[in-house]
Amino acid sequence: MSLLGFLGGRAERPAPKPAAVAAPKPAAPPRSVGARREFRGLLWFPVLTVSDGDKLVVSARAGLPHCPHCLRPLALAADGSERWACAACGRVSPACDADFFAMEAVVAACARDFLAKHPDFRPGPALPASARA
Numbered sequence: 197m198s199l200l201g202f203l204g205g206r207a208e209r210p211a212p213k214p215a216a217v218a219a220p221k222p223a224a225p226p227r228s229v230g231a232r233r234e235f236r237g238l239l240w241f242p243v244l245t246v247s248d249g250d251k252l253v254v255s256a257r258a259g260l261p262h263c264p265h266c267l268r269p270l271a272l273a274a275d276g277s278e279r280w281a282c283a284a285c286g287r288v289s290p291a292c293d294a295d296f297f298a299m300e301a302v303v304a305a306c307a308r309d310f311l312a313k314h315p316d317f318r319p320g321p322a323l324p325a326s327a328r329a
């Protein structure tokens with residue numbers, strides 16, 4: 197067999213069938229990713245909402261601070277003082293305007309951690325600017 201015939205013969209072979217085309221998967225619903233952080237002596241369990249389909253960190257929320265001893269969510273003291281109180285152990289922590297910034301800092305740190313571990317994801321527009329740095 198000539199070289200041309202050989203090549204031609206090869207070319208005449210049926211091409212391998214393409215792998216069965218998988219049916220497009222329905223977009224997975226966004227999932228929640230929990231984290232744990234200590235900030236200003238309080239424990240936080242921020243939750244990120246991420247979309248695996250869009251590779252997007254959709255949103256993040258800090259939630260309430262938690263008692264570092266009981267892991268229970270803290271509530272503002274019932275006496276109207278600016279304090280976080282633990283209903284279980286009675287531990288009281290000062291609350292202040294800085295807690296608002298603490299929440300944002302917790303959320304931003306949580307989002308940055310996730311993005312560092314998942315470089316194919318990007319931050320969504322709903323995240324605070326500090327989470328995208």
Ligand SMILES: [Zn+2]
Nearest residue numbers: 263266282285
């Ligand atoms: Zn407690």
